[in-house]
Amino acid sequence: xxxxxxxxxxxxxxxxxxxxxxxxxxxxxxxxxxxxxxxxxxxxxxxxxxxxxxxxxxxxxxxxxxxxxxxxxxxxxxxxxxxxxxxxxxxxxxxxxxxxxxxxxxxxxxxxxxxxxxxxxxxxxxxxxxxxxxxxxxxxxxx
Amino acid sequence: xxxxxxxxxxxxxxxxxxxxxxxxxxxxxxxxxxxxxxxxxxxxxxxxxxxxxxxxxxxxxxxxxxxxxxxxxxxxxxxxxxxxxxxxxxxxxxxxxxxxxxxxxxxxxxxxxxxxxxxxxxxxxxxxxxxxxxxx
Numbered sequence: 194x195x196x197x198x199x200x201x202x203x204x205x206x207x208x209x210x211x212x213x214x215x216x217x218x219x220x221x222x223x224x225x226x227x228x229x230x231x232x233x234x235x236x237x238x239x240x241x242x243x244x245x246x247x248x249x250x251x252x253x254x255x256x257x258x259x260x261x262x263x264x265x266x267x268x269x270x271x272x273x274x275x276x277x278x279x280x281x282x283x284x285x286x287x288x289x290x291x292x293x294x295x296x297x298x299x300x301x302x303x304x305x306x307x308x309x310x311x312x313x314x315x316x317x318x319x320x321x322x323x324x325x326x327x328x329x330x331x332x333x334x335x336x
Numbered sequence: 337x338x339x340x341x342x343x344x345x346x347x348x349x350x351x352x353x354x355x356x357x358x359x360x361x362x363x364x365x366x367x368x369x370x371x372x373x374x375x376x377x378x379x380x381x382x383x384x385x386x387x388x389x390x391x392x393x394x395x396x397x398x399x400x401x402x403x404x405x406x407x408x409x410x411x412x413x414x415x416x417x418x419x420x421x422x423x424x425x426x427x428x429x430x431x432x433x434x435x436x437x438x439x440x441x442x443x444x445x446x447x448x449x450x451x452x453x454x455x456x457x458x459x460x461x462x463x464x465x466x467x468x469x470x471x472x
Contacts, residue, residue: 199405230407232388234446297410329407 194336195225202328204231204247204317215251215311217334222306226299226333227251231265233319233326245318247328252312253304260304265328299333345370345461351440353385356450359441362457366434370461373431375423376401377460378411382453387412388445390455397432404439408455423460431461 200215231246244266251261315328349364366373373396380386390408394401402411413422440455 196400197403197406199403201405228410230410232407232445329405331406331410 196221196334196336198332198334200330200332202313202315202330204233204315204326204328206325207317207320209315209317211315211317213313213315215313215330215332217306217309217311217332218336219309220336221309221334223335224302224304224306224332225335226301227261227263228297228299228331229263229265230329230331231326232329246326247318248316249328249330250314251330252314253306254308254310254312256307257304261302299331343463344374345459345463347459347461349436349438349457349459351438351455351457352452353440353442353455354452355442357442357444359439360455362438362440364436364438364457366431366436366459366461368434369463370431370434370459371463372428372465373426373459373461374428375425375460376411377413377423377458378408379456379458380453382451383412384448385442385450385453386455388448389442389450391441391443393437393439394457395437396429397435399429399432401426401429405441408440423458428462428465 196218198215198217198221202211202213204211229249233246246265249261249263249265250259252259313330345367347367347370349362351360351362353360376394378386378390378392380390387409391405392402392408393404393406411424436457436459438457442450444450
């Protein structure tokens with residue numbers, strides 16, 4: 194049986210280095226997929242390029258150490274969009290959602306669990322504006 | 337031949353979000369012929385609010401499809417996605433008593449100021465797993 198699990202970390206300030214733990218259900222045997230999102234205030238349609246949000250490492254204590262690391266960018270990477278169109282404006286202009294690309298997908302991993310704790314380490318990389326946002330870690334767990 | 341058996345049953349359920357930071361729960365009943373739910377899609381009349389502010393928990397017949405705090409933006413699709421690719425596949429989940437529960441949570445975000453908006457949940461279901469057009 195596969196169960197989805199969501200962990201939220203509140204990121205409160207610029208450049209913060211944050212350690213945290215994710216408590217999983219006791220009957221979780223394996224992590225089979227991961228998805229990371231962050232929702233900072235962003236103006237990527239103005240600067241035309243996606244920008245860095247933060248770096249994340251996830252670790253299984255004692256057993257395997259770091260099994261996952263990820264560089265989080267603004268939401269464009271969610272849509273498999275490397276460069277916006279040259280005349281792109283606010284994708285939500287006129288109330289129409291015209292951001293485009295593909296479905297969100299989870300990244301497949303294979304991490305056996307002998308503990309119900311995952312340790313995480315996150316560094317915020319937004320220096321140009323006020324950082325206050327949520328980092329969300331989605332896990333698909335095999336029970 | 338019973339043509340309804342070959343249809344994909346498409347249904348829409350709406351939630352109204354009237355206040356910022358509110359949690360709205362909706363309980364809906366699927367069509368009695370919708371025995372297996374294959375896909376789900378979320379849209380809104382204010383997509384930017386749904387994208388930045390929304391998250392939801394979704395349960396079908398007490399089976400959890402998406403856990404609490406699962407962002408709505410992960411279930412959205414833009415106009416440039418081919419219509420046939422837009423819904424999120426959830427496999428063939430038995431609808432059982434056909435009761436779909438959605439708990440939608442609105443949360444403040446600096447990119448999207450609140451205004452009352454609608455959240456629409458679309459479900460795509462089939463009648464029978466075995467039935468194909470070749471059967472008859």
